[in-house]
Amino acid sequence: MREAHTVDTVRRAEGALMARLPEGALMRRAAAGLAAVAARMLPRVYGARVALLVGGGDNGGDALYAGATLARRGAAVRAVPAGPRVHEAGLAALRAAGGRLVGAEEAEGEISAADLVIDGLVGIGGRGGLRASHAVLAGYATRSGAPVLAVDLPSGVDADTGAVEGEAVHADVTVTFGTHKPGLFVDPGAGHAGVVEFVDIGLGPELPAPRLCAPRADDIAALLPRPGVESDKYRRGVLAVAAGSGRYRGAAVLAVGGALRAGVGMVRYIGQESVAAEVIRHWPEAVASVLEPTDPAGRLPTHVGAWVIGPGRGLHPAAEVELETVLAGDRPVLVDADAITLLGRRPHLVRDRTAPTLLTPHAGELARLLPGTERDDIEARRLEHATRAAEEYGCTVLLKGSTTVIAEPGAPAVANPTGTPLLATAGSGDVLSGLSGALLAGGLTPGAAAMCGAFLHGLAGRLAHDGAPVSASDLIGAIPAAVRLVEEAGGRR
Numbered sequence: 001m002r003e004a005h006t007v008d009t010v011r012r013a014e015g016a017l018m019a020r021l022p023e024g025a026l027m028r029r030a031a032a033g034l035a036a037v038a039a040r041m042l043p044r045v046y047g048a049r050v051a052l053l054v055g056g057g058d059n060g061g062d063a064l065y066a067g068a069t070l071a072r073r074g075a076a077v078r079a080v081p082a083g084p085r086v087h088e089a090g091l092a093a094l095r096a097a098g099g100r101l102v103g104a105e106e107a108e109g110e111i112s113a114a115d116l117v118i119d120g121l122v123g124i125g126g127r128g129g130l131r132a133s134h135a136v137l138a139g140y141a142t143r144s145g146a147p148v149l150a151v152d153l154p155s156g157v158d159a160d161t162g163a164v165e166g167e168a169v170h171a172d173v174t175v176t177f178g179t180h181k182p183g184l185f186v187d188p189g190a191g192h193a194g195v196v197e198f199v200d201i202g203l204g205p206e207l208p209a210p211r212l213c214a215p216r217a218d219d220i221a222a223l224l225p226r227p228g229v230e231s232d233k234y235r236r237g238v239l240a241v242a243a244g245s246g247r248y249r250g251a252a253v254l255a256v257g258g259a260l261r262a263g264v265g266m267v268r269y270i271g272q273e274s275v276a277a278e279v280i281r282h283w284p285e286a287v288a289s290v291l292e293p294t295d296p297a298g299r300l301p302t303h304v305g306a307w308v309i310g311p312g313r314g315l316h317p318a319a320e321v322e323l324e325t326v327l328a329g330d331r332p333v334l335v336d337a338d339a340i341t342l343l344g345r346r347p348h349l350v351r352d353r354t355a356p357t358l359l360t361p362h363a364g365e366l367a368r369l370l371p372g373t374e375r376d377d378i379e380a381r382r383l384e385h386a387t388r389a390a391e392e393y394g395c396t397v398l399l400k401g402s403t404t405v406i407a408e409p410g411a412p413a414v415a416n417p418t419g420t421p422l423l424a425t426a427g428s429g430d431v432l433s434g435l436s437g438a439l440l441a442g443g444l445t446p447g448a449a450a451m452c453g454a455f456l457h458g459l460a461g462r463l464a465h466d467g468a469p470v471s472a473s474d475l476i477g478a479i480p481a482a483v484r485l486v487e488e489a490g491g492r493r
């Protein structure tokens, strides 16, 4: 797992470590790591033109020391200050190595002519949107066409949340020190960070549990359920899927397909006769139970390992009775789509529940669970709102979107690293429900099922993409390849 800590935690850990080290040791470590990455980004350091964007704090200090290293190796390094204050020792080091400070009138020309721009405007000390003088330099960097290397995090991105107010640096590479910052994993910040490189400055022993984690393929491989010699279809897990309706048949087909491809002992589809027939036509291996429209909850199967409820199911009274009945049981339940909207009207159905529950809203659906919160606020601060919903409902929440975020009460949140805009297509969420539901039925906790489901779903989207748009059905077809890739990364095949 890659781990991310909040600014307050980083400050405390740095304080404890600094107290044991000679003055300036941490900044020297950070700057050495930064200079090494900068050198790799240049075809040749000797003769290269490097522009440093320098704010008034230690983030600017890192840039200046790294600039000094590059200048000693023959680069022409120019520091463009954002204001009157500049890290003095860093500037002295740069000057001693042959670099120099340039005035405001030369700033745009230096940045646009550079072979590499290093963004040292602000790091974890940044608060709110960039000030005008800093925003102007960030804009020059974006327009320069040169590769941009951000120091610690792209300036203008909120380190703790990933929120961006106004202008922010768009980096090709970000070198982050000591630990990752949550804003590097969560959009919109993640979209500004480019490739994130980690530089170890020895902070590890001082760090408590992270605020956020981002799994790698081997973390997923370690969690995936796999059949053993003793397994039969019941032990591997039975997933009940209450999805789709006369109006939205596709949701049923897609959720069942996602579940079957994820590997589960059995999928039981529950729904109206015509939809059940459609499901069986697509997936003869599924088992269908037909519901009487007049008695929605009377025939629900009881011998199931877990439930998926909601995709395309509708908001009518029968769907509400069904949701109430399923949530009153003691099996793990994944609640999605229409069932989330119903839950917004009756939140106690989940709040009063003790059995494992996973909610999988997109931002619009989460807004229905958090009255008074707008969809745009959620998109802008995804981590914060997913965490709030998990605490208020006392269950696991997977917030879908540009970065899928998973939050659970009392545990570090998870940001899914495999997401891609290719997944923003009708029916994609239905596939994710089936896939994550299958993992829930296979015995994973809601947090693990959500993390593995989102990871495989994103990977499947990438694998299915051959230059043409990806449909939700393509995603289902690519799930086995995604599982294979993850298993290979985990050394299981």
Ligand SMILES: NC(=O)C1=CN([C@@H]2O[C@H](COP(=O)(O)OP(=O)(O)OC[C@H]3O[C@@H](n4cnc5c(N)ncnc54)[C@H](O)[C@@H]3O)[C@@H](O)[C@H]2O)[C@@H](O)CC1
Pocket: 014, 015, 018, 026, 027, 028, 030, 031, 055, 056, 057, 058, 059, 060, 062, 121, 122, 123, 124, 125, 126, 127, 128, 129, 130, 131, 134, 151, 152, 153, 177, 201
């Ligand atoms: N503390 C440490 O031990 C280490 C810190 N390091 C570096 O130091 C950075 C933190 O340094 P600082 O605490 O000095 O903080 P920063 O350099 O991140 O930012 C503080 C400066 O930015 C200004 N500022 C704040 N918000 C702004 C905004 N919205 N627009 C424009 N200017 C704004 C402040 O007035 C101040 O001058 C880290 O991100 C990292 O790059 C590294 O050298 C590693 C060691």
Ligand SMILES: [K+]
Pocket: 059, 119, 120, 121, 122, 123, 150, 151, 152, 153, 154, 155
């Ligand atoms: K920065």
